[in-house]
Amino acid sequence: MTRPRRIAVARLWHEANSFNPVPTGLEDFRRREWTRGAAALEGARGTATELGGLVRFLDAHPHWQVTVSRCTSAPPLGPVTQAALATIRDEILADLAGQDWDGVYLSLHGAMVAEGDLAPDYSLIRAVREVIGPDPLLAVSLDMHACIDPSLAGAADILSGYQTYPHVDMDDTAIRALSTMERAFALGTRPAIALSQLDFAPLSHGMRTAEGPMAELVALGRQACRDAGLEDVTFFGGFTYADTPNTRATVAVTHQPDVAPAPMLGTLAAAYLARRDAFRVDLPGAEEGVALALDHLARGARWPVVLVDAADNPLSGGIGDTTALLRAMLACGSDLPMLFCFFYDPALVALAHELGEGAEIDCALGGRIAPDFGAPVPFQGVVERLTDGRFRNRGPFEYGREIDMGRTAVLRAGQMRVVISETCQSANDPAWCDLNGIDLAQVALFGIKAKNHFRAGFEPLCGPILEVDCPGVAPADMSLLPYRHLPRAFYR
Structure with a gap:
């Protein structure tokens, strides 16, 4: 025994x-x-x-x-x-x-x-x-x-x-x-x-x-x-x-x-x-990335084409607040359906829940914590959906784990939908789509603050996935950060 x-x-x-x-x-x-x-x-x-x-x-x-x-x-x-x-x-x-x-x-x-x-x-x-x-x-x-x-x-x-x-x-x-x-x-x-x-x-x-x-x-x-x-x-x-x-x-x-x-x-x-x-990687900026994504779509790429902003990825310590990618998506002039995930803004989520689904909302997105990474983006639209932010992962990443994102809200202005949440957590599981009432097959361009973990659950559901390097606390260009303990020779 x-x-x-x-x-x-x-x-x-x-x-x-x-x-x-x-x-x-x-x-x-x-x-x-x-x-x-x-x-x-x-x-x-x-x-x-x-x-x-x-x-x-x-x-x-x-x-x-x-x-x-x-x-x-x-x-x-x-x-x-x-x-x-x-x-x-x-x-x-x-x-x-x-x-x-x-x-x-x-x-x-x-x-x-x-x-x-x-x-x-x-x-x-x-x-x-x-x-x-x-x-x-x-x-x-x-x-x-x-x-x-x-x-x-x-x-x-x-x-x-x-x-x-x-x-x-x-x-x-x-x-x-x-x-x-x-x-x-x-x-x-x-x-x-x-x-x-x-x-x-x-x-x-x-x-x-x-x-x-x-x-x-x-x-x-x-x-x-x-x-x-x-x-x-x-x-x-x-x-x-x-x-x-x-x-x-x-x-x-x-x-x-x-x-x-x-x-x-x-x-x-x-x-x-x-x-x-x-x-090493060499990534395009936000505007170039959006242009590449639109080219993929024009050539018949599967929906959605994904633009991944890793510099504001919450699982890299991102703040969920930078605006460069959203600004580039809004400025591209496309009339295709677009989705942006996400902004971390508890006060704005509270306002959306107070207003209720279907209400008009006039607000600013991002630039709240660190405006050095992009000024706030004016947004006028409607509150399309409100949730309690709770779901269970379908996996394979952290399969079965219960997720509490805090309350979320889906805001819509024309063909653009933006998800905001009470905590700084990105979408790394397809159950997030179910929570927020999103059918990815109906989204042409999907901008997301994420990186590699996103791929585990979403890669089978998406077309081309393109990474972009935007201003943020986790950029691919490490020379932008004021390191004190990491020698420059380690990453140049």
Whole structure:
């Protein structure tokens, strides 16, 4: 009979954009994900998330006795406030202290920035190790865009990162980390982590794993696990908009103590470095992008042709407030049906709900938080639809997760519809269309503040998807940003 394993679990998931002027507070965590104990497991069952993977693993390993501490995440806004971080960290550490654990699993992002701490994920990992002592195994899962602090290798035993982008393998990532822990228990061994940091910061625009350089690297990592007997290989890209000393490409290997990782780690690092230039992108501006989209439509492209404004993508820490793409779409003179997603404006949403569906509305869109990224756009139209902003993802990205966008409103002026919302979250799942009463087959030109995660659910429903580079806090041209900790040589 397999001996019971006493395991503690906690989750703190946040990616910070150092250039976003809106700090991430405790209320942002409470709104997106705030759970613990049995409720955390019950709510995650069947979802394509790390906790969903944990539930699947526990179903297959009933001898694991799991205690779930605080599990929380927040949208990628600006740096986390000290008060919010302290509240979450102190709760987790208090739950772990004074207990006899066999292992601890932490679900983190790895690119959080906080007031006064450029590497709070790793400060937490070190604090957890100090609280639980040297004996329990410590497993960590991270996002592919984690900014890896070298201290991780000395504090944790097991590391696994996402292998897909869009990140549709969050649950599988958790299972890889937990399975490595279970093998270590069975073998009576202690795995170890080896890292190789590289002096460049690849743009996430070029990191999709369906094809291209990251797809090639992931395949090399899987082959390395088979050939060299490694437990895990992850190619981390860093998050280029988190301005930290650890924002860079990193190769991470988890291995058993009888496996020497250095030869394979060196080979994989060289393969990553050799592809540095393949991650670069050259994107058109808003006006050029709209002209390209209209050309596609004139040549019979499937509706909708999509214009993706990644510089204001909320999952890159965008502010949901920039106006360049909307302005270009309105100025193009087309009489085709158009849709723009979205503007983050709680006050305007409240006004729309007060006016009611069918009411006329005279307002300004965008330019509210940071007018340097585009002045407000005057808008006169009607309130077409109002919603409570709640739906469940159809996937594959975060399949099954309940979404609360706050209330939304669909505004219409002629052939243009614009969606506004109470929180800074873009459309990354087709269920968003159902919520807002949108039939994409009836939309010719679709402008959206998003990036790669949008493709997971929407690519099968759309025609050509064109990226544009507009003013914003997450531009493809990194030289536009005032970095303090990331050397210019890493991205020029």
